[in-house]
Amino acid sequence: MNREFLLEAVLAIVIGLLVVVLSVYRTSKEPKAGPMRRGGMVALLVYVVIAAPVIVRDGMTAWGLLALLILAAVPVAGMQLAGSRPAAQGTAPEYARRLVSIGLAAAMLIAAGQTLSMLSLVDPRVLVVVLAVVTALLVAQDGLAASGRIGSLAMWLMVIPVLIALALGFLLGRPGQAVGAIIKVDGPSLWTLLALAVGLFVLGGADAGLAASRAQDGWSPGRVLAGVFALVILIGAGLLMFFGGAILAPSMQFFVVPANLNLLPGLAGLVLAVLTVLFAALVASPIGGLRTGDASAHWVSIGAAVAVVLALLDPGLEWIVVAASLLAASLAARTARGTMVGLIVAVVAGVVLTLTGNMAFGWQFLVAVVVVLGVSALVPAEDRTPEPAGNS
Numbered sequence: 001m002n003r004e005f006l007l008e009a010v011l012a013i014v015i016g017l018l019v020v021v022l023s024v025y026r027t028s029k030e031p032k033a034g035p036m037r038r039g040g041m042v043a044l045l046v047y048v049v050i051a052a053p054v055i056v057r058d059g060m061t062a063w064g065l066l067a068l069l070i071l072a073a074v075p076v077a078g079m080q081l082a083g084s085r086p087a088a089q090g091t092a093p094e095y096a097r098r099l100v101s102i103g104l105a106a107a108m109l110i111a112a113g114q115t116l117s118m119l120s121l122v123d124p125r126v127l128v129v130v131l132a133v134v135t136a137l138l139v140a141q142d143g144l145a146a147s148g149r150i151g152s153l154a155m156w157l158m159v160i161p162v163l164i165a166l167a168l169g170f171l172l173g174r175p176g177q178a179v180g181a182i183i184k185v186d187g188p189s190l191w192t193l194l195a196l197a198v199g200l201f202v203l204g205g206a207d208a209g210l211a212a213s214r215a216q217d218g219w220s221p222g223r224v225l226a227g228v229f230a231l232v233i234l235i236g237a238g239l240l241m242f243f244g245g246a247i248l249a250p251s252m253q254f255f256v257v258p259a260n261l262n263l264l265p266g267l268a269g270l271v272l273a274v275l276t277v278l279f280a281a282l283v284a285s286p287i288g289g290l291r292t293g294d295a296s297a298h299w300v301s302i303g304a305a306v307a308v309v310l311a312l313l314d315p316g317l318e319w320i321v322v323a324a325s326l327l328a329a330s331l332a333a334r335t336a337r338g339t340m341v342g343l344i345v346a347v348v349a350g351v352v353l354t355l356t357g358n359m360a361f362g363w364q365f366l367v368a369v370v371v372v373l374g375v376s377a378l379v380p381a382e383d384r385t386p387e388p389a390g391n392s
Contacts, residue, residue: 016276059185075204090336103324169241181245342376
């Protein structure tokens with residue numbers, strides 16, 4: 001990719017952001033069932049964006065695509081379980097949920113900055129700040145309605161990446177390669193997949209934006225999952241055909257499309273504009289979790305600022321998601337005291353995993369998250385000192 005593409009790329013990103021703003025302010029009416037359901041699909045795509053890089057790191061084949069579909073459903077199970085049991089009330093649980101939302105937002109900002117920068121040559125730090133500011137302002141103003149409308153638009157526009165992926169697969173690849181890989185890869189280990197499942201499960205149970213989106217409109221988890229499954233299957237199948245049945249990153253083959261994106265100037269700008277809208281929706285979804293309940297708009301500003309700092313420091317998308325998962329595990333508590341103790345244990349576990357170089361989805365994370373779950377769930381309620389008996 002050459003530098004002559006930079007101006008077109010910047011214009012495409014700006015147009016994408018303008019489309020995002022217009023999608024929120026095109027009407028003052030409350031979003032209907034359809035937009036909120038599509039917003040729920042984007043909220044689940046957050047977890048696909050989290051899981052996909054971990055899987056493709058060791059190579060994703062058709063079996064890996066199947067695992068990705070299963071992992072996309074795991075947060076819904078976490079949300080369902082969390083909604084079926086009484087949640088702990090108090091300051092500690094509320095802060096824990098906000099920390100999880102901030103962690104998810106930071107992870108999406110990192111993914112957005114890396115992806116859009118690779119395709120456009122724009123400095124990822126600029127992209128992180130601009131995306132955070134735009135989405136935070138919109139969510140602070142209109143709350144979940146904003147994230148729902150942006151998500152709805154993003155899902156409609158996803159037809160373009162689907163068509164491109166299928167065109168690459170059928171025109172430049174072979175359908176048989178989608179299930180019979182000609183490139184041999186090890187694939188993710190069972191420990192990695194299990195750790196991912198546990199991490200996404202506790203995150204789904206703590207994701208305030210996902211839960212509030214469903215509570216506001218009552219969308220069907222089955223319909224939302226069906227839409228996400230269809231999207232992931234169509235894009236994944238096309239890419240598997242194109243890449244010879246296995247997607248491995250980083251690899252020379254993986255960068256073939258980004259390196260040649262500017263060969264078709266009009267298409268390149270269109271892809272960047274669509275991806276800008278998609279990542280704005282992915283960032284807006286967890287930020288929307290900071291505006292749920294009685295939370296005021298200033299929490300959105302604070303959370304977005306913290307998410308930007310984390311994204312600019314960039315300890316790694318996986319590091320942030322693992323940290324958020326440990327914090328989410330503290331919400332297994334039934335009392336505020338249990339959550340507070342769980343948060344302390346989660347921080348200690350995160351420090352230990354970081355110092356030992358294991359802050360990733362592996363068996364060490366599994367041990368840590370089980371400890372946090374157990375401690376937070378078993379801590380008893382606050383002791384109450386009995387009142388002294390009166391003199392008889």
